[in-house]
Amino acid sequence: MNMWRIAIKEWATLRDVKMIIMMLATPVLLILIMGTAFTNSFNGSATVGEIRVLYEAPDGEGALAEAWGRFIRDAEAGGVRFERGSGAEDGKLGVQNKAYTGYVEVTEAGLRYYGNNRSGIEDGIVQGLLAAFADRYKLAAEAAKDPSGPQIPAWPGGAGADYVQETAIDAPMQPRAIDYYAIAMTTLIVMYIALSAGLFIEDERKRNTAVRLLAAPISKMDIFAGKILGMLLANTASIIAVVLISKYMFGANWGDNLWMVFLVLTTQIAFALSLGIGVSYMLKSSAAGAVTMTIIQLVALFGGSYHRIADDGTWFSEVARYSPLRWTNDGLVHLIYSDSYATASIAMLINIGFSVLLLAVAVAALRRREGL
Amino acid sequence: MNVLQINQLTKKFGDFVAVDRLSLTIKEGEIFGLLGANGAGKSTVINMVASLLRVTGGEIELLGKNIAKHTKFAKSNIGIVPQELAIYEDMTACENVKFFAGLYGLRGKELRSRAEEALAFTGLSDKRDSYPRSFSGGMKRRLNIACAIAHRPKLIIMDEPTVGIDPQSRNYILNSVKKLNEMGSTIIYTSHYMEEVEELCTRIAIIDHGKIIAEGTKAQLKAIITNQKDIGIELRSAEGLQAEKLKRIAGVNTVMLEGNVLSIGSDAEVNNLSSILQELMASGMEIRSMAANEPNLETVFLTLTGRSLRD
Numbered sequence: 001m002n003m004w005r006i007a008i009k010e011w012a013t014l015r016d017v018k019m020i021i022m023m024l025a026t027p028v029l030l031i032l033i034m035g036t037a038f039t040n041s042f043n044g045s046a047t048v049g050e051i052r053v054l055y056e057a058p059d060g061e062g063a064l065a066e067a068w069g070r071f072i073r074d075a076e077a078g079g080v081r082f083e084r085g086s087g088a089e090d091g092k093l094g095v096q097n098k099a100y101t102g103y104v105e106v107t108e109a110g111l112r113y114y115g116n117n118r119s120g121i122e123d124g125i126v127q128g129l130l131a132a133f134a135d136r137y138k139l140a141a142e143a144a145k146d147p148s149g150p151q152i153p154a155w156p157g158g159a160g161a162d163y164v165q166e167t168a169i170d171a172p173m174q175p176r177a178i179d180y181y182a183i184a185m186t187t188l189i190v191m192y193i194a195l196s197a198g199l200f201i202e203d204e205r206k207r208n209t210a211v212r213l214l215a216a217p218i219s220k221m222d223i224f225a226g227k228i229l230g231m232l233l234a235n236t237a238s239i240i241a242v243v244l245i246s247k248y249m250f251g252a253n254w255g256d257n258l259w260m261v262f263l264v265l266t267t268q269i270a271f272a273l274s275l276g277i278g279v280s281y282m283l284k285s286s287a288a289g290a291v292t293m294t295i296i297q298l299v300a301l302f303g304g305s306y307h308r309i310a311d312d313g314t315w316f317s318e319v320a321r322y323s324p325l326r327w328t329n330d331g332l333v334h335l336i337y338s339d340s341y342a343t344a345s346i347a348m349l350i351n352i353g354f355s356v357l358l359l360a361v362a363v364a365a366l367r368r369r370e371g372l
Numbered sequence: 373m374n375v376l377q378i379n380q381l382t383k384k385f386g387d388f389v390a391v392d393r394l395s396l397t398i399k400e401g402e403i404f405g406l407l408g409a410n411g412a413g414k415s416t417v418i419n420m421v422a423s424l425l426r427v428t429g430g431e432i433e434l435l436g437k438n439i440a441k442h443t444k445f446a447k448s449n450i451g452i453v454p455q456e457l458a459i460y461e462d463m464t465a466c467e468n469v470k471f472f473a474g475l476y477g478l479r480g481k482e483l484r485s486r487a488e489e490a491l492a493f494t495g496l497s498d499k500r501d502s503y504p505r506s507f508s509g510g511m512k513r514r515l516n517i518a519c520a521i522a523h524r525p526k527l528i529i530m531d532e533p534t535v536g537i538d539p540q541s542r543n544y545i546l547n548s549v550k551k552l553n554e555m556g557s558t559i560i561y562t563s564h565y566m567e568e569v570e571e572l573c574t575r576i577a578i579i580d581h582g583k584i585i586a587e588g589t590k591a592q593l594k595a596i597i598t599n600q601k602d603i604g605i606e607l608r609s610a611e612g613l614q615a616e617k618l619k620r621i622a623g624v625n626t627v628m629l630e631g632n633v634l635s636i637g638s639d640a641e642v643n644n645l646s647s648i649l650q651e652l653m654a655s656g657m658e659i660r661s662m663a664a665n666e667p668n669l670e671t672v673f674l675t676l677t678g679r680s681l682r683d
């Protein structure tokens with residue numbers, strides 16, 4: 001109960017109109033500016049990359065061969081090129097070299113797909129296409145995320161696959177600049193929540209209200225949890241507003257599964273909050289802000305916030321694999337463009353995992369501390 | 373009944389001893405003054421009573437219960453007016469009071485009426501819906517008090533509630549302290565201002581370097597220095613005054629200058645007036661008037677600690 005009182009108070013201190021406008025306008029403007037400025041790089045094939053997929057399929061007159069042939073002609077019209085490979089080893093090698101987005105084996109027994117999990121959007125699109133194909137021909141489909149990795153089913157089928165079937169082949173499958181930056185700028189702005197979160201105790205200390213909170217018959221954990229809850233709710237509300245504004249005002253594509261998108265974003269907000277709070281408890285207040293800012297910048301740079309990261313095997317793209325922001329961005333892209341929950345689930349797990357870790361550090365420090 | 377009993381209380385910050393085996397008893401209905409110079413340890417004592425700081429040693433009992441064991445009980449029965457303003461500028465006066473009172477378990481109608489009561493008490497009723505950023509210093513101080521009293525605590529602790537405000541607001545606050553006391557709250561009041569403490573407090577403790585060096589009623593404290601005389605000398609200009617030389621005169625204990633008025637504390641039985649005057653004339657001082665002052669708490673403090681209350 002006391003936790004909620006403090007959470008509600010957090011809202012009250014946020015209702016400053018200027019503050020709300022800042023919180024909404026900044027990301028919305030960023031989406032608009034980036035989305036417009038980089039339109040060209042998204043129309044040309046240079047940035048998104050032509051999607052090329054290697055395949056092995058039976059020759060001749062069989063039903064499967066015919067269906068497959070029709071399918072790849074449709075796909076080509078949509079911008080995805082399927083090329084016949086020469087053997088499984090070659091195919092996997094092509095994927096590993098990143099010359100191709102994926103390699104698929106088409107047999108009567110089903111589809112076996114080897115995706116390059118570093119190709120983010122492209123991989124998602126191909127999975128979506130194949131799911132649609134598999135669905136149509138009732139093939140059991142399987143895919144391995146990595147040629148060397150364990151083989152896991154690429155799509156769960158069922159209701160989710162229906163959507164792919166309807167739209168994946170016919171709709172323009174590549175995200176436009178506005179679509180990409182709506183995702184990237186929203187997740188970038190979420191990271192910046194860490195900065196204000198890092199000040200959350202500092203704020204109370206500066207206003208001396210920490211003294212009053214501590215003098216009241218409530219526990220430190222109530223105060224701590226209440227403040228986090230309040231910030232989580234307030235920031236989630238504003239991020240949802242950003243998503244809705246970009247969707248309905250700029251027509252950015254957030255897919256059909258908005259609740260899931262919100263859920264992924266909420267876990268990212270939790271991560272950003274925990275990052276700011278964790279760092280502020282680990283370091284002196286003067287250093288904490290600078291360190292948090294540096295982490296945000298690195299995470300954003302390697303997370304693909306400023307430009308899409310081509311998976312070209314450079315050290316940069318290698319480092320990018322470890323950015324939690326990259327996971328969240330990829331998770332959202334897969335969710336929106338291939339209706340696949342797999343990456344989004346990993347992103348959520350990573351966000352929640354980091355949050356728990358960082359908050360545990362903060363709580364340990366809080367318990368030891370004399371004040372807040 | 374004892375509202376507060378402090379026993380051998382000690383607080384260390386690292387190696388620094390801020391409060392040193394301090395013992396103190398405060399009875400119900402008292403307005404207890406804690407007098408001390410900057411850094412004497414007043415706030416540190418108060419903050420331990422309010423469970424804001426951990427004690428290094430010793431015990432504190434509130435209403436007969438050990439506060440370390442009954443922290444929630446102790447906190448519920450204390451209202452603290454912190455030395456620094458502690459209010460949310462982005463919530464209205466009324467919301468501030470309601471938020472803090474709510475943390476003490478007040479709900480609904482009772483919460484609302486108590487909040488209104490506290491605002492009325494501090495003369496802020498007509499400002500209930502205004503934001504503190506538009507308030508004067510004195511109004512903010514009053515809101516600072518309102519936030520501490522809405523839950524009707526048994527013990528109200530005020531840490532220098534009148535710092536830096538206009539005389540009008542100060543009078544208002546002093547009167548409300550008396551009223552709160554009449555309404556049944558026991559009060560601990562710290563201040564640098566001797567006059568306030570003299571006017572307000574039923575009992576006073578002088579604290580220096582974390583220790584109580586004298587304790588009692590005004591009369592009792594003044595009695596400590598009956599062997600002390602206080603000479604007031606008004607100068608035309610104090611420019612060029614050499615206080616050190618005056619201090620060296622036999623019998624002189626303290627020399628204090630406020631504006632052009634010099635107060636000299638001296639042993640009562642030493643006849644040193646002519647030496648003092650000679651010294652003043654030798655350094656070219658022009659004397660306008662002279663008087664033998666009643667000893668006041670300021671002199672008591674000066675005699676006991678060897679320093680002025682305010683630097």
Ligand SMILES: Nc1ncnc2c1ncn2[C@@H]1O[C@H](COP(=O)(O)OP(=O)(O)OP(=O)(O)O)[C@@H](O)[C@H]1O
Binds near residue numbers: 390410412417
């Ligand atoms: N958190 C702290 N860490 C280290 N030293 C501290 C801390 N808080 C107070 N002190 C020291 O303890 C001593 C007592 O401080 P305290 O604030 O209790 O004095 P005070 O009597 O309230 O003074 P003032 O009249 O200036 O408010 C001071 O020397 C102060 O520097």
Ligand SMILES: [Mg+2]
Binds near residue numbers: 416531
């Ligand atoms: Mg103090």
